[in-house]
Amino acid sequence: MLSLFFLPSSDNGSTRLRRLLVWLALSIALIVYGVVGRQLFLLSTLSTVFLYVVLTQAWNILGGYGGYLNFGMVTFFGVGAYTSAVLFQYFELSPFLTAPVAGLASAVLGVLIGIPTLRIRGAYFALVTMIITFAVQTLVLDMPVTQGALGVYLQPVRLSPLGVEQLFYFLFLGCAVAVTALVYAIEHSNFGWALIAIREDEDAAEIVGVRTVEVKWIANAVAAFIAGVVGGLYAQRIMYIEPSGTFAFDISLNVVLMAVVGGAGTWQGPLIGAPLVLLVADMLRVTVTSEVNRAIFSVIVILIALFIPGGVMGVWTRWRRRHKPKTVEAPS
Amino acid sequence: MTASAEQPLLAIDAVGKRFGGVIALDDVSFSVGAHSVVGLIGPNGSGKTTLLNVINGVFAADHGEVRLSGIRIDRKRSCELAATGLTRTFQAARVFRTLAVRQNLFIPLLHQSALDRTAASARANELLELVGLTKHAESIASEISGGQQRLLEFARALVSRPRLVLMDEPFAGVHPQIKTLLVRCIRDSVAREGTSFIIVSHEVPDLVAMSDFMVCLVEGRTAATGSPATVIQNERVIEGYLGRA
Numbered sequence A: 001m002l003s004l005f006f007l008p009s010s011d012n013g014s015t016r017l018r019r020l021l022v023w024l025a026l027s028i029a030l031i032v033y034g035v036v037g038r039q040l041f042l043l044s045t046l047s048t049v050f051l052y053v054v055l056t057q058a059w060n061i062l063g064g065y066g067g068y069l070n071f072g073m074v075t076f077f078g079v080g081a082y083t084s085a086v087l088f089q090y091f092e093l094s095p096f097l098t099a100p101v102a103g104l105a106s107a108v109l110g111v112l113i114g115i116p117t118l119r120i121r122g123a124y125f126a127l128v129t130m131i132i133t134f135a136v137q138t139l140v141l142d143m144p145v146t147q148g149a150l151g152v153y154l155q156p157v158r159l160s161p162l163g164v165e166q167l168f169y170f171l172f173l174g175c176a177v178a179v180t181a182l183v184y185a186i187e188h189s190n191f192g193w194a195l196i197a198i199r200e201d202e203d204a205a206e207i208v209g210v211r212t213v214e215v216k217w218i219a220n221a222v223a224a225f226i227a228g229v230v231g232g233l234y235a236q237r238i239m240y241i242e243p244s245g246t247f248a249f250d251i252s253l254n255v256v257l258m259a260v261v262g263g264a265g266t267w268q269g270p271l272i273g274a275p276l277v278l279l280v281a282d283m284l285r286v287t288v289t290s291e292v293n294r295a296i297f298s299v300i301v302i303l304i305a306l307f308i309p310g311g312v313m314g315v316w317t318r319w320r321r322r323h324k325p326k327t328v329e330a331p332s
Numbered sequence B: 001m002t003a004s005a006e007q008p009l010l011a012i013d014a015v016g017k018r019f020g021g022v023i024a025l026d027d028v029s030f031s032v033g034a035h036s037v038v039g040l041i042g043p044n045g046s047g048k049t050t051l052l053n054v055i056n057g058v059f060a061a062d063h064g065e066v067r068l069s070g071i072r073i074d075r076k077r078s079c080e081l082a083a084t085g086l087t088r089t090f091q092a093a094r095v096f097r098t099l100a101v102r103q104n105l106f107i108p109l110l111h112q113s114a115l116d117r118t119a120a121s122a123r124a125n126e127l128l129e130l131v132g133l134t135k136h137a138e139s140i141a142s143e144i145s146g147g148q149q150r151l152l153e154f155a156r157a158l159v160s161r162p163r164l165v166l167m168d169e170p171f172a173g174v175h176p177q178i179k180t181l182l183v184r185c186i187r188d189s190v191a192r193e194g195t196s197f198i199i200v201s202h203e204v205p206d207l208v209a210m211s212d213f214m215v216c217l218v219e220g221r222t223a224a225t226g227s228p229a230t231v232i233q234n235e236r237v238i239e240g241y242l243g244r245a
């Protein structure tokens, strides 16, 4: 189903290459900084950006391309975090080893949740995914194995403070690059086009042969897997997890905002949206100290969603289409 | 019937469907032969759209059977039916709005394992040419006119070389020029590719002219089936649908 590069791209090869080189240069700069950088705060902030890039790219698969707005990404993230934490608690397995298991646990949950929810379209889907987060959070609070509100402690990594920051910096950077590459591949694959068709008109997609149910399931399971893996790593990074912080609705909301601001349904969107949203949120936190900052933040985002369709990437694409010479039309 | 007696392309046998208290289809039976056009007429609410929905797997029939080349299809999903060569257009054109016109035509080809990129492009170009949208190939689908969207939807249905296409009121509200073009395209694909069509329309004279066979539904029942000439002269059809001149 994921046969690649089936559809001819509208860009010609050289512009595509040039644009890829920009991102490549950025990645190299980030790698260099990871090696030479000594500011713990900046390393840690960038790690958070990378973590959000991963989550937002994962969200992007079903949400951006498929148009199913999951407002409960944190469910998969949290289940991944708890899976690794609990495996450490009872079997002393390091989250670095169990992160893939955490991903699988989330993927299984994703498939199960998908059965009832992926039949629901539009705003109800968003609502249901949100409710599921609260349901899972409540479950985690009540189950003995997760130790309820007490939370679970993990063991610190035996490295210098700088070493720890560098470790997670590179782990999350690696995940962000890998997941972005995956999303890029999806965008250019039959699978990605099937998702886009579902977003545009699900009934029409089904009628021209898109196996809509399977496509949505796979997209959801892959997203859940990715979120679960970084959830497991995140548990190790913060070394203590408890239900309210791990399943915070803020995380789900941030992910959606980052995708929408950057440009949902494009592989570049999360790369732009994640740092931008975190930056704006931080600036607001510093300048507007009261709780009002969250409200201002939401208003900004709603305005972007309403008046800048396609986010930053949408603006860029429209600008480019207006300024590039018309494609040569076939003589008629 | 237009079909060879032993096995029609599509056989609808005693199909019934109700929505709560409403009986939308009541024992509907007829068949569609290979490379032929079946005109489906009837007053509003007589069950025409419901019948198309049942044939193409949107709704399951309450009872009765639908067979495509002898194989039961009434419990199959629309996407499976697309793979076996059954597709449709909608009462209001439904295109993939943010995709380019050309890209719209690729979606049905994604699932054809045998087709490669070059062949897909060639096929898409062929259909763009057929419906006269070559000039708009790179336009965004939502930016072309309503009539052009209908042509695009039609091309999208044909791009995968289906055996049977269901069309729900393709001529409603379209410019006469586009209607003429659509009719010509339908004739063309019957003649050249052997495609069959079931066409729902209130434009009875046009339908009479292009159909090999006609069916009239009134209140969910088959009021008449047969050649266009006999159907439009049928008492029950005049009574229930056409009215007396």
Ligand SMILES: Nc1ncnc2c1ncn2[C@@H]1O[C@H](COP(=O)(O)OP(=O)(O)O)[C@@H](O)[C@H]1O
Pocket: B019, B022, B023, B024, B042, B043, B044, B045, B046, B047, B048, B049, B050, B051
């Ligand atoms: N999804 C549905 N739910 C409930 N009733 C429906 C549905 N679709 C059609 N109907 C009812 O079935 C009857 C036939 O409708 P329809 O097939 O749309 O007629 P037509 O296309 O011939 O105008 C109508 O009474 C209509 O209200």
Ligand SMILES: [Mg+2]
Pocket: B048, B049, B050, B091, B168
């Ligand atoms: Mg109708």
